[in-house]
Amino acid sequence: MSNNCPLSVKELNALREGDKAAFEKLFYSHQEKLFAFIFKLLPNREEAEELVQEVFVKFWEKKHFLDPTQNLDNYLFSIARNLVFDKARRRAYEFAYIRYLKENTASFAELTANQVQFNELQQLIDVIYDSLPPVRKQVFTLSRFEGRSNSEIAELLQTSTSNIENHLNKALRVFRKKFKQYHIEWYCLLIYLGA
DSSP states (O other), X not given: OOTTOSSOHHHHHHHHXXXXXXXXXXXXXXXXXXXXXXXXXXXXXXXXXXXXXXXXXXXXXXGXXXXXXXXXXXXXXXXXXXXXXXXXHHHHHHHHHHHHHHHHOXXXXXXXXXXXXXXXXXXXXXXXXXXXXXXXXXXXXXXXITOOOHHHHHHHHTSOHHHHHHHHHHHHHHHHHHHHHTTOOHHHHHHHHTO
């Protein structure tokens, strides 16, 4: 663990087991630094504060995987960076979709109906994504949202490239099946996932 970590090895181990006092110490020692980092990338105070909270929620959800030899700052800032990029990516999709609708729709009523459809599509994608098993979700995130290659993911997760490909194929099959079930065109999924 890095020298600037406010937690002792004992506290880190307690944190892995769900110790709330250790978590609070971590939160208060990193909250301002994370806010400054996020605010620099996303200059909206309310959104930056919300993302700081999300960083700690994500950290808490994965506390059991905490490696005491890992640089805690790097880990937290990596979560923050990924959350900012996810938010930016979603915003870019929304803006692109709205721009497309404005250019190709005759009336505001159609635009509103299409926005409702887009929101429903986004919710469906989120539900499908959340239904994936944890490892498959992690592989999918690293591949589709972070743009990592299969070999990078295999090395990171200490498994074979074919295992990674298998997880990705199964994840995409779930998306295809659900999209077909809801009569959603496959090209929507391709646009969304960048596949």
